[in-house]
Amino acid sequence: MKKMMNNELMELLESKCFPQLKKRLDGMNPVDAAAFLDQLPEEKRPLVFRLLDKDLATDVFAQLAPEAGRTLVDSFSDGEAAQMVEELAVDDAVDLLGELPANVVKRILQGTSPQTRELVNRYLCYPDGTAGSIMTAEFTELSARMTVAQAIAHIRSTGQDKETIYTCYVTGPCRVLEGVVSVRELLLARDEQLVEALMDRQVIRAVTTDGQEEVAQLLSRYDLLSLPVVDRENRLVGIVTVDDAVEVLEQEATEDFEKMAAMAPSDDRPYLRTGVVTLARRRIVWLLVLMISGMVTGSILAKYEAAFAAMPLLVTFIPMLTDTGGNAGSQSSTLVIRGMTLGEIRPRDLLAVLWKETRVSLLVGVVLAAVNYLRLVITYPGQEMMALTVSLSLVVTVLMAKTIGGVLPIVARSLRIDPAIMAAPLITTIVDAVSLVVYFSIAHHLLGV
Amino acid sequence: MKKMMNNELMELLESKCFPQLKKRLDGMNPVDAAAFLDQLPEEKRPLVFRLLDKDLATDVFAQLAPEAGRTLVDSFSDGEAAQMVEELAVDDAVDLLGELPANVVKRILQGTSPQTRELVNRYLCYPDGTAGSIMTAEFTELSARMTVAQAIAHIRSTGQDKETIYTCYVTGPCRVLEGVVSVRELLLARDEQLVEALMDRQVIRAVTTDGQEEVAQLLSRYDLLSLPVVDRENRLVGIVTVDDAVEVLEQEATEDFEKMAAMAPSDDRPYLRTGVVTLARRRIVWLLVLMISGMVTGSILAKYEAAFAAMPLLVTFIPMLTDTGGNAGSQSSTLVIRGMTLGEIRPRDLLAVLWKETRVSLLVGVVLAAVNYLRLVITYPGQEMMALTVSLSLVVTVLMAKTIGGVLPIVARSLRIDPAIMAAPLITTIVDAVSLVVYFSIAHHLLGV
Numbered sequence: 001m002k003k004m005m006n007n008e009l010m011e012l013l014e015s016k017c018f019p020q021l022k023k024r025l026d027g028m029n030p031v032d033a034a035a036f037l038d039q040l041p042e043e044k045r046p047l048v049f050r051l052l053d054k055d056l057a058t059d060v061f062a063q064l065a066p067e068a069g070r071t072l073v074d075s076f077s078d079g080e081a082a083q084m085v086e087e088l089a090v091d092d093a094v095d096l097l098g099e100l101p102a103n104v105v106k107r108i109l110q111g112t113s114p115q116t117r118e119l120v121n122r123y124l125c126y127p128d129g130t131a132g133s134i135m136t137a138e139f140t141e142l143s144a145r146m147t148v149a150q151a152i153a154h155i156r157s158t159g160q161d162k163e164t165i166y167t168c169y170v171t172g173p174c175r176v177l178e179g180v181v182s183v184r185e186l187l188l189a190r191d192e193q194l195v196e197a198l199m200d201r202q203v204i205r206a207v208t209t210d211g212q213e214e215v216a217q218l219l220s221r222y223d224l225l226s227l228p229v230v231d232r233e234n235r236l237v238g239i240v241t242v243d244d245a246v247e248v249l250e251q252e253a254t255e256d257f258e259k260m261a262a263m264a265p266s267d268d269r270p271y272l273r274t275g276v277v278t279l280a281r282r283r284i285v286w287l288l289v290l291m292i293s294g295m296v297t298g299s300i301l302a303k304y305e306a307a308f309a310a311m312p313l314l315v316t317f318i319p320m321l322t323d324t325g326g327n328a329g330s331q332s333s334t335l336v337i338r339g340m341t342l343g344e345i346r347p348r349d350l351l352a353v354l355w356k357e358t359r360v361s362l363l364v365g366v367v368l369a370a371v372n373y374l375r376l377v378i379t380y381p382g383q384e385m386m387a388l389t390v391s392l393s394l395v396v397t398v399l400m401a402k403t404i405g406g407v408l409p410i411v412a413r414s415l416r417i418d419p420a421i422m423a424a425p426l427i428t429t430i431v432d433a434v435s436l437v438v439y440f441s442i443a444h445h446l447l448g449v
Numbered sequence: 450m451k452k453m454m455n456n457e458l459m460e461l462l463e464s465k466c467f468p469q470l471k472k473r474l475d476g477m478n479p480v481d482a483a484a485f486l487d488q489l490p491e492e493k494r495p496l497v498f499r500l501l502d503k504d505l506a507t508d509v510f511a512q513l514a515p516e517a518g519r520t521l522v523d524s525f526s527d528g529e530a531a532q533m534v535e536e537l538a539v540d541d542a543v544d545l546l547g548e549l550p551a552n553v554v555k556r557i558l559q560g561t562s563p564q565t566r567e568l569v570n571r572y573l574c575y576p577d578g579t580a581g582s583i584m585t586a587e588f589t590e591l592s593a594r595m596t597v598a599q600a601i602a603h604i605r606s607t608g609q610d611k612e613t614i615y616t617c618y619v620t621g622p623c624r625v626l627e628g629v630v631s632v633r634e635l636l637l638a639r640d641e642q643l644v645e646a647l648m649d650r651q652v653i654r655a656v657t658t659d660g661q662e663e664v665a666q667l668l669s670r671y672d673l674l675s676l677p678v679v680d681r682e683n684r685l686v687g688i689v690t691v692d693d694a695v696e697v698l699e700q701e702a703t704e705d706f707e708k709m710a711a712m713a714p715s716d717d718r719p720y721l722r723t724g725v726v727t728l729a730r731r732r733i734v735w736l737l738v739l740m741i742s743g744m745v746t747g748s749i750l751a752k753y754e755a756a757f758a759a760m761p762l763l764v765t766f767i768p769m770l771t772d773t774g775g776n777a778g779s780q781s782s783t784l785v786i787r788g789m790t791l792g793e794i795r796p797r798d799l800l801a802v803l804w805k806e807t808r809v810s811l812l813v814g815v816v817l818a819a820v821n822y823l824r825l826v827i828t829y830p831g832q833e834m835m836a837l838t839v840s841l842s843l844v845v846t847v848l849m850a851k852t853i854g855g856v857l858p859i860v861a862r863s864l865r866i867d868p869a870i871m872a873a874p875l876i877t878t879i880v881d882a883v884s885l886v887v888y889f890s891i892a893h894h895l896l897g898v
Contacts, residue, residue, distance in 0.1 A: 029651065031671050156636050165633050166615050166674075183632065184614050187605050202478065220699065222480050223692035225615075225674065242691050243672035249695065250669065253702040254787055257709075261783035261873065262776050270793040271784050272801060279805070280812040283780050290776050291817055294769030295824070302765045312758045316751045319771065319881050320743030326775075327711050327739050327874045331732050334710035335720050338703055344719040352721060356728070363729040368740055375744070424710065424873050425776045432768050 006036055013040075013048065022051040030056060034063035037072075046075035058084070062092040067269070070099045082111025085120065089163050091136040091244070094123040131215045132208035134248065135229045135238030138163040142170050144178055144196035148189045155183065164241050167226045170199050175235045177203055177228055205230050208237060213252050216245040217343060256341060260334070260423030262286035286425065293429040300433055304440040307449040313380075314443060317390050318436070324368065325397040325435040326428035332357055332405030333427045337419045340409065347414045350407065357406035358399070365398035389439075389446045396442070397435040404430060455485050462489075462497065471500040479505060483512035486521075495524035507533070511541040516722070519548045531560025534569065538612050540585040540693070543572040580664045581657035583697065584678045584687030587612040591619050593627060593645035597638045604632065613690050616675045619648050624684045626652055626677055654679050657686060662701050665694040666792060705790060709783070709872030711735035735874065742878040749882055753889040756898040762829075763892060766839050770888055773817065774846040774880040779873035781806055781854030786868045789858065796863045799856065806855035807848070814847035838888075838895045845891070846884040853879060 012021040025033055025048070033052070037045055037060065049072055052060060061069065061084060073081055073096065085093045085108060097105045097120065105124075109117050119137055126132025140162050142151050151168070159165040168186070170179040179199030189198055205228045206215045219227050219242055226239045255265040264282040266274065308315045336353060339345035345353065369391040376387035405427050409419035443449055461470040474482055474497070482501070486494055486509065498521055501509060510518060510533060522530055522545065534542045534557060546554045546569065554573075558566045568586055575581025589611050591600050600617070608614040617635070619628040628648030638647055654677045655664045668676050668691055675688045704714040713731040715723065757764045785802060788794035794802065818840035825836035854876045858868035892898055 027651070029653070029671060152636070159633060159637055165636070183636075184608060187601070187614070187632075188608055202476070204478070220692070220695045222478060225691075242674070242695070243669070246669045246691070246695060246698065249698060249702075250791070253698075254791070257706070257783050257787045260706075261780050263780050263784070270791075271788040272794060272798060272805075276805060276808045276812065279809045283777070283809070284813050284816055287773060287776055287780075287813060287817060288820065291769055291773045291821065294772040297768040297772070298765040301768065302762070305761045305765075308764060309758065309761045312754045313751070315757060315764055316747040316754075318767065319746040319750065319885075320740060322768065322771075323743040323746070323878060323881065324736060324740045326877070327736055328732070330873065331710050331712050331736075334706050335712070338706045339720040342699065342703070342719075345721060349721060356721075356725060359725045360728045360732070363725065364733050364736060367733055368736060371737065372740065424779065428775070428877075429772060432772065436768075 006039070009036055013044065018051060021048070025051060026053050026056060030059035031063050033060045034065075034068075038065045038068045042071045045072050058087045061096075062088055065269075065273075066095070066099055067273070069096055073100065078107050079111050081108045085109070086112050086116055089136045089138050090116075090119055090123055090238075091134060093120055094133075097124065126208060129212050130208060131206040131210040131212060131229045131240060132238070134212050134215070134244050135208075135240045136163045136244075137238050139226070139228075139236075139239040140165050140168040141175075141236070142168045142181065142195050144170050144172070144194070144199065146195045147191065148186050148193045148195070148198070149191040151181075151186055151195050155186075163239065164226050167224070167239075169203075169228050169236055169239070170195055171236050174233075175237075177205065177230050177234055177236045179203060180228070203228060206240070207232065212248045213341075215240050216248040216252070219245040220249070252341075256337070256420050258282075259418065259420035260337065262290060262423075262425035290425055290429055293426075294432075297429065297433045297436065300436055304436075307440055307443060310449050311443075311447065313386070314439075314449070318439070320372075321390070321393055321397055321435050321439055322428075322432045324394065325401040325431040326424070328361065328364065328398045329401035329405035329427040329431045330424035332361075332402045333409050333422055333424065336406050336409045337423060340413060340419055345410070347410055350410050353406045353410060354403060357402045361399045361402035362395075364402075365395040368398060369394045385446050389443050392446075393435070393439040393442050396438045397431070400434050400438070401427070401431040404434070454481075455488065458485055462493065467500060470497070474500060475502050475505060479508035480512050482509045483514075483517075487514045487517045491520045494521050507536045510545075511537055514718075514722075515544070515548055516718070518545055522549065527556050528560050530557040534558070535561050535565055538585045538587050539565075539568055539572055539687075540583060542569055543582075546573065575657060578661050579657060580655040580659040580661060580678045580689060581687070583661050583664070583693050584657075584689045585612045585693075586687050588675070588677075588685075588688040589614050589617040590624075590685070591617045591630065591644050593619050593621065593643070593648065595644045596640065597635050597642045597644070597647070598640040600630075600635055600644050601640075604635075612688070613675050616673070616688075618652075618677050618685055618688070619644055620685050623682075624686075626654065626679050626683055626685045628652060629677070652677060655689070656681065661697045662790075664689050665697040665701070668694040669698070701790075705786070705869050707731075708867065708869035709786065711739065711872075711874040739874055739878055742875075743881075746878065746882045746885065749885055753885075756889055756892060759898050760892075760896065762835070763888075763898070767885070767888070769821075770839070770842060770846055770884050771877075771881045773843065774850040774884040775873070775877035777810065777813065777847045778850035778854035778876040778880045781810075781851045782858050782871055782873065782876045785855050785858045786872060789862060789868055794859070796859055799859050799863075802855045802859060803852060806851045810848045810851035811844075813851075814844040817847060818843045834895050838892050841895075842884070842888040842891050845887045846880070849883050849887070850876070850880040853883070 009021065009024060037048060040048060045068060109120060138161055140155055155165055166183045168181050169177060170181060172178045179201045180203045181195055181199040185198050204218060204222050206218060208229055208231055215227060226241045228236055229238045229240060231237050258265050264285060336345055372394055373387050373391040376390060377384060409422040412419045412422050458473060486497060489497060494517060558569060587610055589604055604614055615632045617630050618626060619630060621627045628650045629652045630644060630648040634647050653667060653671050655667060657678055657680055664676060675690045677685055678687045678689060680686050707714045785794055821843055822836050822840040825839060826833060858871040861868045861871050
């Protein structure tokens with residue numbers, strides 16, 4: 001359906017029916033209008049963008065893909081760009097300016113009001129990925145001595161520009177955060193009540209330097225629509241709204257998926273719009289590291305050349321052993337990494353995880369080994385010792401894979417390394433080497449090779 | 450800090466200082482109070498729960514872990530349980546009742562009002578994972594002919610029980626959904642304006658049978674605070690609020706992580722609270738399937754026994770080859786699976802993905818092969834043909850791994866199979882078998898073994 005709509009719009013554009021196109025666009029949700037602009041060829045975007053109603057244009061601009069936004073700004077005069085920065089919410093303006101070269105940013109900011117310029121410059125200083133970098137300055141501020149009627153009047157007269165009016169923050173001298181009150185509570189209270197009687201003084205808050213993932217988790221944990229961000233002196237400097245938190249959570253999950261599959265995390269650009277060289281660069285570093293580790297495993301294997309020259313059948317069980325070990329290990333590491341991301345597992349749970357993984361792995365390992373033993377004595381009758389060797393190796397491999405997989409992410413976190421790098425690929429490589437040593441040691445003892 | 454607070458509360462409980470304990474609990478955020486109850490031993494929960502203020506008690510109950518909620522209800526009389534069902538938002542009540550045996554549910558519902566009973570029964574019929582199963586009936590309804598002043602008065606008089614008052618839905622006869630208007634728009638408008646002049650008629654909506662993930666994506670895409678859910682006749686039956694959407698997104702990401710690491714998805718219970726047998730059961734099925742596939746790979750290898758008996762050195766490159774293939778393949782499958790989850794890649798993009806992966810894999814494969822070739826000619830001087838064999842196999846393996854990894858998840862989606870099962874473990878197993886065939890075929894031609 002979306003697709004069909006976009007096709008109609010394309011036809012209007014190609015047949016230059018601009019009045020009809022404008023009418024259609026003005027009736028659209030800004031998100032859908034932005035999606036239409038995103039997929040247009042670069043040279044058509046300025047034309048279509050200029051058709052939009054002024055108010056809609058700002059909303060659409062805020063929703064564009066970073067790339068589309070940047071190319072569009074290139075077509076603006078400095079004055080038009082300054083105007084756009086003035087009208088965007090400060091977090092969107094900062095996102096846009098962050099994409100542009102420094103000299104262009106300087107030129108554009110010269111055309112904005114001193115307040116905007118100062119605000120934007122302050123925001124540009126917060127490092128990427130912190131609460132400061134995703135917050136916005138458009139919030140509603142009340143004072144404790146206002147009555148409900150005054151507060152509602154204040155909101156009605158100033159609310160037009162605010163990112164969210166539904167959660168109001170009560171501040172004292174120097175903007176120190178004193179409390180929070182929702183529009184709902186104000187609406188349900190009597191007109192003459194004081195804000196300070198309604199407000200909650202225990203405000204859940206973040207500091208500008210907190211990580212964006214923590215901020216998103218707080219919003220999600222306490223079901224908030226927005227979270228106040230304060231500086232070190234507890235002065236209110238911005239808010240993070242729930243829609244930004246949703247975006248952060250999705251982006252962090254994507255990054256974790258990527259890191260856990262041995263890739264450098266992406267810049268949030270969809271796969272189909274990312275260039276071949278960029279994709280290759282993000283993948284190659286880890287592949288190289290893991291390939292070299294694979295060579296180490298190979299050199300371990302080289303030590304046992306005599307064993308498999310004497311008994312080539314042993315080699316045929318290697319893929320099954322190492323694959324099972326790798327899979328068992330990555331199950332455990334995935335559960336533990338995800339548990340840490342969600343705050344369910346902390347470094348002090350190390351022993352609890354170790355104990356749990358030990359028991360799980362024994363249970364799993366014994367079942368797998370039994371199935372394997374049965375299959376081998378049926379396929380290779382009379383070779384019970386070999387079947388025993390493979391099955392025993394399987395139990396030990398699963399045990400070691402699961403304890404290593406469960407423990408290494410926690411150790412990484414304790415050493416302040418991102419646990420996601422301890423995911424499937426690295427665990428598999430480590431477990432490969434370990435399982436081969438186990439396998440050939442057991443073979444040496446039981447089979448005498 | 451949280452931990453310290455809970456320790457203080459525990460001390461108050463153990464020294465039976467109930468008045469102080471009650472005072473502390475009543476001042477807490479319901480989320481934190483629920484977390485304290487969750488971690489109490491089962492037999493202490495009813496005692497502490499009864500200390501809470503009645504209003505707080507309902508909020509705390511809604512936030513309890515499913516297990517804690519169930520054990521608490523066991524300590525209630527049927528009348529008390531009915532009262533709780535009456536006071537909870539309908540989605541929380543349904544969550545609770547879904548955990549209890551059918552005869553208990555029936556007994557409890559007998560004590561509730563006919564309206565609640567009918568509502569709950571209707572909600573219990575929506576299958577798990579649909580919009581119907583996560584929606585709530587507590588929304589604000591307006592009619593198009595109301596003035597702004599009437600609408601605000603209506604909200605102020607009825608808003609107490611609503612899950613969110615900030616987005617109001619305008620309905621006509623038979624509750625047919627006609628439009629949507631935010632409290633913000635009402636507050637910023639003049640008192641005498643009509644709701645129908647302010648409302649947006651293009652309402653983004655879900656149908657009760659839509660998947661919960663689609664619903665969460667809609668809320669996130671359009672930055673909504675709530676999404677209306679309608680039945681097949683376009684009658685408004687409930688809303689899904691953004692906090693539920695955040696929960697769904699986190700839960701779906703966790704499930705994807707689990708499925709992609711070859712585990713059956715969990716029931717949303719934290720790792721440390723899940724029993725050993727449950728954990729083992731969720732992991733063993735896939736491990737068995739993959740172990741048996743590993744045996745197939747082994748039997749492919751068995752065909753080349755003569756080759757590696759003649760040249761045992763060949764065996765030592767197997768781990769490096771299969772690991773690199775597995776990693777290269779799981780990078781591609783992870784990107785494509787995540788891209789499909791986020792709606793960025795669709796089945797009709799199959800050829801685009803195939804073409805992109807082909808180019809990326811040639812780039813990556815050639816670099817890896819070059820590094821590998823250099824290393825081999827240095828380590829094994831005079832064995833250039835062997836070095837060529839390994840390097841050539843590497844290029845072909847990476848090429849096949851990445852195209853298989855990129856294409857299989859899309860094929861799975863087209864066949865209506867969950868693409869997440871085409872993640873690292875299965876891709877690795879498939880690529881293992883393919884890369885061994887490639888390796889030994891190339892060795893046969895180049896080295897004559």
